[in-house]
Amino acid sequence: MVREREPSATRWAGVSLADRRSERRSLLVAAAFALFGTGGEAAVSVRAVCREARLHARYFYENFADTGELLGAVYDKVEAELAERLLGELAAAGDDLSARLRAGVHGVLEFSSADPRRGRVLFTEGRHHPVLTARRRDTQSALMDAVLQQNAQSRPEADPCRAKVSAAMFTGAMVELAHQWLSGALGDDLDAVVGHAASLVRLGDPR
Numbered sequence: 001m002v003r004e005r006e007p008s009a010t011r012w013a014g015v016s017l018a019d020r021r022s023e024r025r026s027l028l029v030a031a032a033f034a035l036f037g038t039g040g041e042a043a044v045s046v047r048a049v050c051r052e053a054r055l056h057a058r059y060f061y062e063n064f065a066d067t068g069e070l071l072g073a074v075y076d077k078v079e080a081e082l083a084e085r086l087l088g089e090l091a092a093a094g095d096d097l098s099a100r101l102r103a104g105v106h107g108v109l110e111f112s113s114a115d116p117r118r119g120r121v122l123f124t125e126g127r128h129h130p131v132l133t134a135r136r137r138d139t140q141s142a143l144m145d146a147v148l149q150q151n152a153q154s155r156p157e158a159d160p161c162r163a164k165v166s167a168a169m170f171t172g173a174m175v176e177l178a179h180q181w182l183s184g185a186l187g188d189d190l191d192a193v194v195g196h197a198a199s200l201v202r203l204g205d206p207r
Helices: 017-039 046-053 057-063 067-093 097-114 116-124 130-154 160-183 190-200
Strands: none
Touching (some): 017 057, 067 116, 097 130, 097 190, 116 130, 130 160, 160 190
């Protein structure tokens, strides 16, 4: 029987109980990210995660009810990192709608492929996992809301129904674009892909 490896007790010496728990949670999330990102949903089990994190199983259940809850935490962490990256790129793009569109598309694709594990968490692996499916649906809804808000600010006179149709089509297309980019089907020229995507999108254009 393979036993979970656990760091020496001296590792936690002088660390408060709350900080110990927070660190162990971070270790478990990092371990699950590594396993899921390389081996998919099947690679993530309590035993495998604890072995990767070098923690006893009791610490897993101290933080998570099951692997589904853990995968939800992995998704939340990667999605938050992407959101932070996008905020920076969008701020740098200024108020020009076209520049912001290019920055957003570039940010999502570059972030997801710079470390392929991120793309697997956000888009490709575990596509039928209930927790990840719900997280991805919520992210798409948030993206659609953000697009609608951008449209309302830049073109307040636009027809509301047309704006919603445009936003819905954009969010769905963005997910598929990410799938195609991550699969390698679009080649390796990110700037070209972003340029083509931007030329095909006219968010909120009343024409």
